[in-house]
Amino acid sequence: MFDKKFLEDLRRQQAEWEKNLGKDIECYGERRKEFSSSSGIPSKSLYTPLDLEDEKIDYLRDIGFPGQYPFTRGIHPNMYRREPFTFRIYTGFGTPRETNQRVKYLLKLGVNDVQLAADLPTQIGYDSDHIMARGEVGKVGVAIDSLRDMEMIFDGVPLNSFKRVSTLFNSLGPIALSLFMALGEKQGLDIKDYVVDLQNDVIKEYVCRGTYIFPMEAGVRLCTDVVRFCAENARNWYPTTICSNHLNAAGAGSTAATAFAIANGIVYIRNILKQGMPIDRFAPLLCMFLDEREDFFITIANLRATRRLWARIMKEQFGAKDPNSMALKITSYSHGGETLRELLNNSVRIAYAALGYVLGGVQFLYNASFDEAVSLASEEAVRVAVRTQQILAHELGMTNTVDPMGGSYYIETLTHQIERRMREILEKVESLGGGLEAIRKGYYQSVIGEGASLRQKRFEERDMVSVGVNVYRTEEEDPEPLFRINQQSEEEQVKNLQALRRERNSREVQSALSVVKRVAKSEENLVPAIFSAVKAYTTVGEISDALREVFGEHKEAVSYL
Amino acid sequence: MKEKIRILISKVGLDGHDVGAKLVARALRDAGMEVVYAGLRRTPEEVVKIAIQEDVDGIGISILSGAHMIFFSLILKLLAEKNASDIILFGGGVIPVRDIKELKHLGVRELFTAGTTTSQIVEFVKKEVGKGRGEKG
Numbered sequence: 016m017f018d019k020k021f022l023e024d025l026r027r028q029q030a031e032w033e034k035n036l037g038k039d040i041e042c043y044g045e046r047r048k049e050f051s052s053s054s055g056i057p058s059k060s061l062y063t064p065l066d067l068e069d070e071k072i073d074y075l076r077d078i079g080f081p082g083q084y085p086f087t088r089g090i091h092p093n094m095y096r097r098e099p100f101t102f103r104i105y106t107g108f109g110t111p112r113e114t115n116q117r118v119k120y121l122l123k124l125g126v127n128d129v130q131l132a133a134d135l136p137t138q139i140g141y142d143s144d145h146i147m148a149r150g151e152v153g154k155v156g157v158a159i160d161s162l163r164d165m166e167m168i169f170d171g172v173p174l175n176s177f178k179r180v181s182t183l184f185n186s187l188g189p190i191a192l193s194l195f196m197a198l199g200e201k202q203g204l205d206i207k208d209y210v211v212d213l214q215n216d217v218i219k220e221y222v223c224r225g226t227y228i229f230p231m232e233a234g235v236r237l238c239t240d241v242v243r244f245c246a247e248n249a250r251n252w253y254p255t256t257i258c259s260n261h262l263n264a265a266g267a268g269s270t271a272a273t274a275f276a277i278a279n280g281i282v283y284i285r286n287i288l289k290q291g292m293p294i295d296r297f298a299p300l301l302c303m304f305l306d307e308r309e310d311f312f313i314t315i316a317n318l319r320a321t322r323r324l325w326a327r328i329m330k331e332q333f334g335a336k337d338p339n340s341m342a343l344k345i346t347s348y349s350h351g352g353e354t355l356r357e358l359l360n361n362s363v364r365i366a367y368a369a370l371g372y373v374l375g376g377v378q379f380l381y382n383a384s385f386d387e388a389v390s391l392a393s394e395e396a397v398r399v400a401v402r403t404q405q406i407l408a409h410e411l412g413m414t415n416t417v418d419p420m421g422g423s424y425y426i427e428t429l430t431h432q433i434e435r436r437m438r439e440i441l442e443k444v445e446s447l448g449g450g451l452e453a454i455r456k457g458y459y460q461s462v463i464g465e466g467a468s469l470r471q472k473r474f475e476e477r478d479m480v481s482v483g484v485n486v487y488r489t490e491e492e493d494p495e496p497l498f499r500i501n502q503q504s505e506e507e508q509v510k511n512l513q514a515l516r517r518e519r520n521s522r523e524v525q526s527a528l529s530v531v532k533r534v535a536k537s538e539e540n541l542v543p544a545i546f547s548a549v550k551a552y553t554t555v556g557e558i559s560d561a562l563r564e565v566f567g568e569h570k571e572a573v574s575y576l
Numbered sequence: 577m578k579e580k581i582r583i584l585i586s587k588v589g590l591d592g593h594d595v596g597a598k599l600v601a602r603a604l605r606d607a608g609m610e611v612v613y614a615g616l617r618r619t620p621e622e623v624v625k626i627a628i629q630e631d632v633d634g635i636g637i638s639i640l641s642g643a644h645m646i647f648f649s650l651i652l653k654l655l656a657e658k659n660a661s662d663i664i665l666f667g668g669g670v671i672p673v674r675d676i677k678e679l680k681h682l683g684v685r686e687l688f689t690a691g692t693t694t695s696q697i698v699e700f701v702k703k704e705v706g707k708g709r710g711e712k713g
Contacts, residue, residue, distance in 0.1 A: 135590035135641055147617070150646035151590050225592015225616050265595050355690045388690060389672055390642070467595050468602060475693045484691040493689060496672050500642065573615035575585070575601035 016074050017064050025065055036060055047478065052310035053268035053470055054317070056432050062424035070431045077323070078427065081376075081417045083338075085326040087319050087430065088418035089376040090342035095414035100373060100380040101128035101178055102404040103346075107157035108132070108391050109504035110511070111167035114157040118172055120394060124401045128379055130181040130212070131168065132156030138184050138226040140559025143508045152505035155391075160512045161554045165198045173202050174209040179253070179379070183214030186228040188241040189542045190558055191215065192254070193549035200550075212253035212379075214304070215241050218279040218450060219258055221569065222459045223265035228559065231451050233566035237541065239286045244542040246297040253302050255283065256346055260306035262459070264351065266467030269307035269317050270433055274440035275450070275459055276303060277325065282450040284333060290538075294333045298340030302379075308351030309479065311371045315420050316429035318345055318375030324434050347372040349403075350383030357483045358494050361385035366403045373407055374420050380404055390496035457572075464576065512554070519552040527551045528561045535565040581705050582632040586614035586623050588651075591641035596668055600636060603694035604701060620650040627655075627663055633705045636697075637667040644671050644679070644687075652683050664704050668692065 017025075051057040072078070079085060082092030091097060104126050107114045114131070121129055134156040136148035142160050143152045152158050157168060174180050174195070184191040195211040217234035220227040227234065238255060245254035257280040263272035280301065287297055305321055307314040326341035335341055349368035353361040362385040369382055382400040384392030392400070407413050420426045447453040454460070473479035480486055527548035534544040548558050585601040587594055594616060605611045612630045614623065627635050639647060648667060655661050661683070668688035671679075676687045685704055688697060 139590050141590075147590065147619070150643035151641060154642040155591070220592070223592075223595075225594065226590075227592075389670065464598065467599055471599050471694060475695070481691070493673050495674055571615055573613060575598040575611070575613040 016067055016072060022065065022068055025063065029063060029065060032061075052307075052313055053263075053466060054270045054307060054310060054313045054433065055268050055436065056270065056313060056429060058310075058312075058425075062428050064424060066424055066428040070428055072427055072431055077431070078421060082342075084330065084341055085323040086342050087323045088421050090322065090344060090378070092417075094376065094417040095373075095408070096417070099408035099414050100377050100404075102126050102401055102408070103128035103130060103179075103379050103381040104397060104401060105130045105132050105348075105381055105383075106392070106397070107134075107168075108155075109153040109157065109501050110508050111157055111159070111164040113153075113501065113504065114168050115170050115172070117394075118168060121397070121401070122172060122176055124398055125405060126401055127178040128181070128212075129177050129179075130183070130381070131159075133182055133184060134158045135226070137555055138186070140187055140228050140556060140563070142554050142556030143505065143512050145556055150505075152508050153500060158504070158508045159194070159555060160508070161515055161552050162194060162197050162201075162549055163511075163515055163552060165194045166201060169198060169202070174199050174204060174211075179210045179212045181212035181214070181253075184555075185214055185217045185220050185224075185226055186234055186237070187555065187559060188213055188215035188217070188238050188255070189244075189545040190549065190555055192241050192244065192542060193546040196546060197550045206249050207251065210252055211249070212302075213241065213255060214258065215255040216258045216279065216304075218282060218454070219261050219276070221571075222262070222454055223463060224261040227569045227571075229562065229566040230569050231454070233562075234569070235282060235286055235451070237562075239283055239290070240540045240542050242283065242297055242300060243287060243290065243292055244540055245300055246292065250300065252300070253344075254300055256302040256304045257283070258304040260304050260348060262463065263306045263308065266463040266465070266470060267459070268466050269305075269313060270436050271440055271462050271466070273305060273317060273321050273433075274437040275444070275462075276305075277321070277328070277437065278441055278444040278450040278453065281328070285449075288333075294329070294335045295337040295340050298329055298333070298335055299337060299342075302344040302346060304346040304348070305375075305377075306347065306351070307371070308368070311367060312425060312429060313433070314368070314371030315375040316426055316433050318347070318372065318377065319418075319421075319426070319430045320433035320437065321345070322376070323430070324437055344378045345376070346379040346381070347375075347377045348381040348383065350381075350387070352481070353383065353385070353388045354481055354484050355388045355493050356488070356491075358386050358388065360483055361388060362399050362403070365400065366407075369403055369407055370413070373413055376418060386494075386497050389494060390498050391500065393497035395497060460574075515552060515554075523551040524548070524553045524557070527553055528557060531558060531561045532565055535562055581609040581634075581701065582612065582630065583609055583634045583636060583701060584612045584614060584623070584627045584630060584632045585636045585638075586618045586626070587616045588618050588620060588623060588637050588639055588647045589641055589643045590617060591639060591643075592616055593640045594638070596640075597636075597638035599694060600638070600668070600697055603698055604636075607698040607702075609701070620647055620654055623651055624654040624658060624660070628658060628660055632663060633708065634664040634666065634701060636701075637665070639667065639669040639671070642670065644669060645675060648679050648684050649682060662708055664708060666700065666704075668697075
């Protein structure tokens with residue numbers, strides 16, 4: 016990238032400077048033995064054009080222009096000058112009626128991308144009156160037993176009030192999709208009038224997060240049925256978002272987590288190709304959810320490296336021709352470093368995390384709320400979260416130029432190193448037989464387990480600092496939550512569910528369920544059958560039980576090692 | 577101490593976040609204890625059954641879903657019904673201070689929240705189990 020003579024000159028002068036640096040370190044030492052984060056990529060004292068040269072980075076080949084292959088600098092030529100990232104909030108608790116109030120509040124604040132948090136019974140396919148649902152109804156999200164609950168959650172809020180509406184039943188993607196389609200119909204909307212986004216990434220649930228239901232192959236089929244259905248019927252929707260977030264949080268570190276997520280994406284892609292759909296028909300609908308929690312600059316470089324690697328894999332490995340198949344849309348969640356102590360400090364952490372994602376070129380930006388370390392978000396805290404997104408989008412000049420960090424010696428070197436490390440991990444996964452086999456052989460789990468132990472050790476040794484917790488700690492008591500879930504929600508939800516069972520046409524429900532079972536046994540796409548069942552007010556639990564009958568259930572290998 | 581301390585570590589309810597539970601299990605093992613790890617999605621009934629079958633000294637439960645009040649209370653009740661209240665119950669997760677006070681009042685020995693070190697938990701288990709054995713012996 017640079018003139019040969021200039022590089023020789025630079026190399027000579029830099030060697031001189033390094034002698035000075037050596038003396039400085041000898042004399043004053045360094046604060047830490049190693050400067051690196053859980054990403055596994057170390058930081059040096061200084062980066063110069065020599066690093067770009069040594070990494071053999073070529074501007075046109077590796078960095079290029081935004082909106083063009085390999086999309087390192089962003090997926091649109093004019094990025095946020097055209098439109099800022101979305102203001103996204105993850106919300107839901109208690110009964111649908113309670114969540115409806117929160118959804119209306121978010122809309123008033125200017126949230127334009129809302130993701131419904133469903134409670135755990137819903138995500139795992141148990142109705143609110145199931146014994147396994149006891150104690151969990153409405154706790155980490157809103158209870159959704161049937162279409163009737165969706166109607167209440169969005170009562171007075173047409174789905175096109177937001178740029179996107181979303182949820183994440185990762186084991187039950189076709190039900191989530193059907194609930195939104197059926198609700199759209201009820202609200203008189205055409206599929207083209209609103210946009211649904213689904214996380215619908217089940218593979219990671221088997222190694223972290225834990226909302227698996229069916230054996231892995233059946234889980235993958237349900238995910239890809241959703242993608243194939245949307246590719247044919249709702250091309251402006253987002254049928255799956257392949258996640259590194261939970262893998263990183265569990266302990267993998269962001270680089271390995273992203274590589275695993277890409278490997279999981281490849282499992283879905285191969286599955287869809289095998290069913291005869293060409294790559295450019297569905298790849299433009301795929302997104303990723305990326306995450307880094309410890310290092311601001313790694314955050315930026317991780318997004319850039321992942322976009323480049325994804326583009327290259329789509330083009331080189333899968334032969335994609337459509338640039339939209341190669342341009343990776345990214346979701347990120349500003350959270351991870353929050354502490355229970357001194358909750359307000361979390362606003363600062365969330366703002367910096369968000370800034371990192373914005374500088375990395377994120378499309379869909381979630382912010383956590385400062386009190387989520389102790390409870391679900393209060394209205395006050397969620398307002399700060401939304402305002403943080405809006406301040407970043409409009410007040411600070413962050414969005415005035417495309418990829419302002421591009422060309423930084425440090426960022427470009429990190430981007431290159433992360434891409435290379437991710438490729439190595441992907442090769443390892445391939446050598447084990449691909450994502451599902453690597454999981455069966457315990458590879459993901461061992462990386463996650465080792466990473467989690469190392470992270471805890473670094474925290475306890477104060478190598479990983481958490482201000483107010485393991486340094487600068489005061490003696491004040493932990494805070495009380497600003498928000499509490501109504502303990503009567505479970506009872507109310509069960510009562511409503513039982514009323515629904517009395518009022519609906521049970522013959523229609525039974526026949527819809529037998530169609531679901533028949534289609535589950537075949538190779539047909541399950542979405543139409545599940546859509547019919549959902550429209551007949553069949554419950555999430557009933558549809559899940561029908562699928563359990565056909566597919567069986569995943570058995571976790573119980574181990575803490 | 578005559579024999580190794582035996583501890584059951586489990587998740588209860590539907591919450592799948594098991595990083596903390598596994599970290600604690602490894603730390604107790606590394607401190608020389610015997611750990612029975614029961615994994616995800618256990619009911620309070622199953623936890624108590626396993627604890628008695630495996631003759632453990634203590635049960636450590638991880639809950640991050642907010643369902644802690646009902647599950648800890650239920651486990652205490654079931655332990656009492658089975659005359660097994662000598663098994664100490666402790667836990668961890670996202671649990672507000674007010675709830676911690678209430679649960680400790682009910683008989684949960686300790687609840688650990690974010691920012692706890694594994695050595696604090698190891699020390700706690702050694703001390704509490706030691707106390708229990710002292711009383712018995």
